Amino acid sequence: MIRAWTDNRERINDAIDEQFKRVFKAMHKFITSCGATCIFFAQSLRLVFKGPFRWDEIIRHMEFIGNRSVLIIAMTSVFTGMALSYQIFLGFVKVNATNLVGPTVGMGILRELGPVLTGLMVAARAGGAMAARLGTMRVSEQIDALEVMGIDSKQYLVAPRILAAVITVPMLCAIFDFMAMMGAHFMSITVLGMDEAIFWDKIALWLNPGDVYQGLFKAAVFGVCFATICSNRGFNASGGAKGVGEATNQGVVNSMVLIIILNFFLTNFIRFFYVAMGWR
């Protein structure tokens, strides 16, 4: 073993060096990309509040992000609510605590699953389309054309998308919450035979409007997150159709990963904020 190490020391050292280089290169790329996205976000955020407000564009994007996502949100939410309530029922029945199925499902959906799954679904559907659309506009010089016409391309293309996402994703999250609770109700009452009055009474007892608000707040943050990342990727796409494909893929994957990571920090931040304010 020692002999093999000595004989191949140089090769092993080179291989380790290569791995380190690869890791540092990836880290450098990741940090650079995060920095570029943050700068892009700061520039776009400034433009969101700067006129002219392009209401027709904002409404058009709200329709695209929101209206066209309602069906997939409704479908995923109903089945999520049903599956979650069934699993919780199976766990709680062992400790004879089925009365708490309603509030546990409610808490999970309103605080976590509602905003996260809504964010993920919309990032995959609307975010991907956003990155692809802007990427195509970039490689076909349509963004350059906008700029040489004396139009701020970020103000025209990105700001309305971010604003539309901030307004629309919480609305979709509210739909998700409602439909998921309906799914949970159907599963718990109709299928599992739980008492309807106890189910809703416990929900009313254990949950409060703050649970809904924090979910909607998270959804708004996720909306900003996916709209910024996907717009940034599309806006800076290069290299023809291949570049557009890569931008779309990166936009969707990065948004999804960030939504999940951000959710953890937001949960802790909101909890800290609630405790600091003396709320439950």
Added chain:
Amino acid sequence: MSEAISEQKASVIAAIQIKDLRKSFDGGKDFVLNGVNLEIPKGLVTCIIGFSGTGKSVLLKHILGLIKPTSGTIEILGKDISGMDMDQLIKMRTRLGVLFQYAALFDDMSVMDNVTFPIKEHKKEMKLTEMEAIAKKKLAQVGLDEKHFHKLPSELSGGMRKRVGLARALALDPEIILYDEPTTGLDPILAEVVDDLILETHKAHAGSTSVVISHDLFAAFRISDYIVMLDKGGVLLAGKPDDFLKSDNALIKKFLSKGLKQG
């Protein structure tokens, strides 16, 4: 070369003046533009030619303010754009019109909407009917039939798209009209039609300056009053078409023999 430039300088005022323009995309290791000094005369058709990869498109992007130079200055109509902020650039760009290589039409807008778009953005006080009247006039000027006005760009041929792109570039009556490889991808007959269109447009917009980026030497000689040849990130020769024919430079001779043979 210097004689030609000084002769030109004496007779006309520059619409675009570029001084010692350098651009590197890799932190100074390699320069795409390496000290470009150039004056594009006002009121004439100028053609910027050169082999592929000599920096023609990068130069165009600098003129349009889409890229910031590593060093040097670019004066458009007497104003240095290299240090301008976005708001100042936006104002300046309304004085320029650009026909992109593949027209760059907005694919979700009809022909009419594409042409009225810059007017809607910059002349908000105008009524829609007035905007449409201007758009119709510009579309007629580039020879596009009314039956195409409500079509989407995807329903048009390459030549028609270029016409719409030119009509859109002319919508705000720009002082400088830039054409990026206007005949690329077109058959020789259509390329000639586009060349004629450039000349007609230039005549119709009295006092305007036209700048054509091209590698089509035949077209350059047909339409230009002034030609600039780029090589290795710098200006190889700038002058009247005759100056090129008289030149002893081996590279120019090679470019001329190949280009004119193809034409």
